[in-house]
Amino acid sequence: MSAGKGIPEHQTLSLWQQICLITSTLIGVGVLTLPRATSSKLFEGGWVVPIVGSTGAFFSLWLIARLSRRFPEKTFIEYSQIVWGSVKWPRLGRWLSIPWITIYLLYMYLSTGIASRLFGEVVVTSVLLNTPIEVIIITMFMLALVLCWHEVEVVARVNELLFPLILLPLLFIALASFQKAEWSNLLPIFRGTPRSVIEGVYEGIYSYSGFEIMFMFFAFAHKNTKKEVAGFYGILIAMVIYTLIVGASISVFGYEELQRVTWPTLELVKTTQVPGLILERIESAFLAVWVAAVFTTVANAYYVVVFGLRQLLHKDIIFQRVIATVLFVPMFFFALWPQNIVEIFHVTSYLGLSSLVINLAIPIIYWIVILLKDWMFKPERKNVDG
Amino acid sequence: MSQFWKAWQKRKDTLQEKGLKDHANKSMESVSDLRLTTSVDENISLIEYQLGKSDDLVVRRFQVKSGKDAAIIFLDGMVDRNIISDFIIRHMTNPNSTYDDPATNEMDSTDGLRQVIRNILSGSAVLMIQGSSNAFLNNTRGWDRRSVEEPQTESVVRGPRDGFCETLCVNSALIRFRLKDPNLRVRHMVVGQRTQTDIYVMYIEGLAHPPMVQEILSRIERLNMDSVLESGYIEQMIQDRRWSPFPQIQNTERPDKVVANLLEGKVGILVDGTPFGLIAPAVISQFYQSPEDYYERFYIATLIRFIRVISISIALLLPSLYIAFSAFHPEMIPSRLVIAMAAGRSTVPFPSLIEALFMELAIEILREASVRLPGPIGPTIGIVGALVVGEAAVSAGLVSPVMVIIVAVTTIGSFASPSYSAAIAIRMLRFPVMLLAGMFGLYGIMLFLIVILIHLSSLKSFGVPYMTPLSPLNxxxxxxxxxxxxxxxxxxxxxxxxxxxxxxxxxxxxxx
Known part of the structure; x- marks a missing residue:
């Protein structure tokens, strides 16, 4: 099933929808711990991390966008088989591509589980104290499941609609908390070494994972849109938000205090006062709105898994619905696997590392293979392109 | 798996087709498609046989001026008797007249029995003359009809006061009168095997998207139902998703609204026998937009739109927000207010969810009762219910005073939507969101909103996404x-x- 043949115009993703998809997937549970992770190595200079980290994300997403441009209207699943195969042995491509696709889908699958577990932990420890965490995780999965019953265009539209709901509260919190900022907490401006910057970026990398969903969704982009531009703006928006949040947290709490807080961003929310005192404390409201941000992260990733399997096995929407429901169960058990919050943070740091591998290594390897094949079979170039 | 599914679908389709065919055979097609003969008596007995000798069938025999036998057949009460006596009988028997045709303004002739029967049933007078197998079909429709009145469900402060009535030709004239565009196209269709309801599908050629018009026409054509008593039958049958709580076709009583929508490239559907016309495709903005917005100056129109959006959100969410705040997040309410609320709730024996459900149920009963009650009593009951019962419930300690305020504001909020059928969807969805708020607090409300958002994003009305222009952003x-x-x-x-x-x-x- 080729993604793009004969799709009416409104079923393809506009530039704005691509931006929304990227940004809303990036912004997820990671933001809640980001200020602590970034300031652990770079101290008061932690706000550098989102800026430096974004360059890596830009590069990686640029590679992904170029890959998608090389194979227009084809998803990662489809073009993998072309990249690894050749004209003589089309089967070879199918078999050789399977490990890559497996790694990719497995990573998405596991990160879905962990993101919803993290969210469950936050909700249970701060808002719904008497609710079992299993209930929160199951309801979050159910939401993702409802989204997975629909086609790709619906995913894009939902992200588009939720986008302001994700962005505005974060902007509000970041800007409102500057009232209480102690600017001297940000001084000296910068005293890190290149090594500490790299370590700091490594700590914060989990917040920048998520754009790998574009391996799939770029295939549905509207013909006239520039995918690289969408990637640039998508990451730029996330970067601005991250920098503001980290800067606000460091200036309000100072980096020493940040190290002792589990959810620094949530603490930041608690210090914020709503002008006019309509609501006394807003962290419950923040977490409620925050559901949207986590939902877009979890559901988009889960959608990629389900849709990837559908394409891999050449099935239709009915299969997608069934498999989404079936895969739900093992993911639930995986989400409950880590025993406590410390173990979850271990898992997230592994996931961050593997996202680095997937986002940088896969596109680079793919490009090497493509260029090698171009160089070896120059006369047959057209055929290689598929 | 999918093959099985396809086979199942195919089986369902063929069964449905077969059923519909059998069904269709029962009514109009049961009239044998014979040709009329040259004998008036034979034709009369044919028609009488087909209509089962109904007693309201009037047969008037007379002789035309050339001495031939003639007969007029019509249904009692559906025709204008003056036209028949003045312009058919008197005209045809007048020896000075030089014409052989009746002098009615709309006339057709046919020799097909089925068409004759159909015309008699819709109010024509059929004239047959000995020696000719052609029958004259005179449009003499004239039954008592309601005149054009102000629409009941969509009143405006500024704007035209005329609304649709039950007669199709009057309704289409109300539109033509406002829109003298030569490109306005009216397609006539007949739906309903037994009711034979006339339908006008109107659109402006050169504005409406042709594939969309085609889609609407073909969906109506494919309709194979036995009766169409109101435009709601058609609305529910041709909309894209029949299980959705949201109306995907707008209905209106206002001709100016139909014209405005025709001018945006939409399609209007008028159904005989009802003052409610349909507008397709409909998008989310139908919930809070009124034609009045365009007649007033834009500042106030914008402000009023915001007020409508807010009041619709209140109608949907206020009771559940109350439940969530009082049961799960009391720390969010300012401390003085929370003390006052706690004092008010101290005598209430139920959790806030039960309290809210109880009150909402009471108000829904009141609302339904005041619609059904005969005119002058309705408002009285509303006041008695709202004031007396509410006050008594508070002093009896059944509900808290805040709850009464919330229920009142919610109910008023749901009336601020200019479209009644859209407001019903909101009214209905209030109950599940209250249950979820009772279970998970604000988190539950958010879960519900996201599910609704997914559903709204997946909805389409004749190819137009329901959430346009919000998403896809336009x-x-x-x-x-x-x-x-x-x-x-x-x-x-x-x-x-x-x-x-x-x-x-x-x-x-x-x-x-």
Whole structure:
């Protein structure tokens, strides 16, 4: 099933929808711990991390966008088989591509589980104290499941609609908390070494994972849109938000205090006062709105898994619905696997590392293979392109 | 798996087709499609046989001026008797007349029995003359009809006061009268095997997207139902998703609204026998937009739109927010208010969910009762219910005073929507969201909103996504979504309905 043949115009993703998809997937549970992770190595200079980290994300997403441009209207699943195969042995491509696709889908699958577990932990420890965490995780999965019953265009539209709901509260919190900022907490401006910057970026990398969903969704982009531009703006928006949040947290709490807080961003929310005192404390409201941000992260990733399997096995929407429901169960058990919050943070740091591998290594390897094949079979170039 | 599914679908389709065919055979097709003969007596007995010798069938025999036998057949009460006596019988028997035809203004002739029967049933007088197998079908329709009145469900402060009535030709004239565009197309269709209801599908050629018009026409054509008593039958049968709580076709009693929508490239559907016309495709903005918005100055129109959006959100969410705040997040309410609320709730024995459900149920009962009660009593009951019962419930300690305020505001809020059928969807969805708020607090409300958002995003009305122009984002449509931009800025038609002629007014000719 080729993604793009004969799709009416409104079923393809506009530039704005691509931006929304990227940004809303990036912004997820990671933001809640980001200020602590970034300031652990770079101290008061932690706000550098989102800026430096974004360059890596830009590069990686640029590679992904170029890959998608090389194979227009084809998803990662489809073009993998072309990249690894050749004209003589089309089967070879199918078999050789399977490990890559497996790694990719497995990573998405596991990160879905962990993101919803993290969210469950936050909700249970701060808002719904008497609710079992299993209930929160199951309801979050159910939401993702409802989204997975629909086609790709619906995913894009939902992200588009939720986008302001994700962005505005974060902007509000970041800007409102500057009232209480102690600017001297940000001084000296910068005293890190290149090594500490790299370590700091490594700590914060989990917040920048998520754009790998574009391996799939770029295939549905509207013909006239520039995918690289969408990637640039998508990451730029996330970067601005991250920098503001980290800067606000460091200036309000100072980096020493940040190290002792589990959810620094949530603490930041608690210090914020709503002008006019309509609501006394807003962290419950923040977490409620925050559901949207986590939902877009979890559901988009889960959608990629389900849709990837559908394409891999050449099935239709009915299969997608069934498999989404079936895969739900093992993911639930995986989400409950880590025993406590410390173990979850271990898992997230592994996931961050593997996202680095997937986002940088896969596109680079793919490009090497493509260029090698171009160089070896120059006369047959057209055929290689598929 | 999928093969099995396909086979199942195919089986379902064939069964349905077969059933419909059998069904269709029962009524109009049961009239044998014979030709009329040259004998008047034979024809009369044929028609009488087909109509089962109904007693309201009137047969008037007379002789035309050439001495031939003739007969007029019509149904009692459906025709204008003056036309028949003055312009058919008197005209045809007058020896000075030089014409052989009746002098009615709309006349047709046929020799097919089925068409004759159909015309008699819809109020024509059929004239047959000995020696000719052609029968004259005279349009003499004239039964008592309601005159054009102010619409009951959609009243405006400023704007035309005429609304549709039950007669199709009057309704289409109300539209023609406002829209003298030669490109206005009216397609006539007949739906309902037994009711034989006339339907006009109206659109402006050169504005409406042709595939969309085709889709609507073919969906109506494919309808194979036995009766159409109101436009709601058609609305529910041709909408894209029949299980959705949201109306995907707009209904209206106002001709000016239909005209405005025709001019945006949409399609209007008028059904005989009901004052409610349909407008397709419909998008989310139907919930809070009223034709009045365009008649008033744009500042106030914009403000009123915001107020409507807020009141619809209140109608949907206020009771559940109360439940969530009082049961799960009391720390969010300002401390003085929370003390006052706790004092009010101290005598209430139920959790806030039960309290809210109880009150909402009571108000829904009141609402339904005041609609059904005969005219003058209705408002009285409303006042008795709202004031007396509410006050008594508070002093009896059944509900808290805050709850009464919330229920009252919620109910008033749901009346602020200009579209009744859209407001029903909101009214209905209030109950599940209250249950979820009772289970998970604000988290539950958010879960519900996201599910609704997913559903709304997946909805389409004749190929137009329901959430346009919010998503897919359409900046030209945003000018007329929450704000109503001044008319000189609305110089282009919204592009989301794929209009052909995009220009609404030429800017330079309208300079101040």
């Amino acid at each position: 900046l030209s449509g945003m000018k007329d979504l929450f704000i109503r931009a001044p008319h000189h800025l609305l110089n282009k038609r919204p592009t989301m309905f794929h209009v052909q002629d995009k220009i609404r007014m030429r800017e330079e000719e309208n300079k101040e």
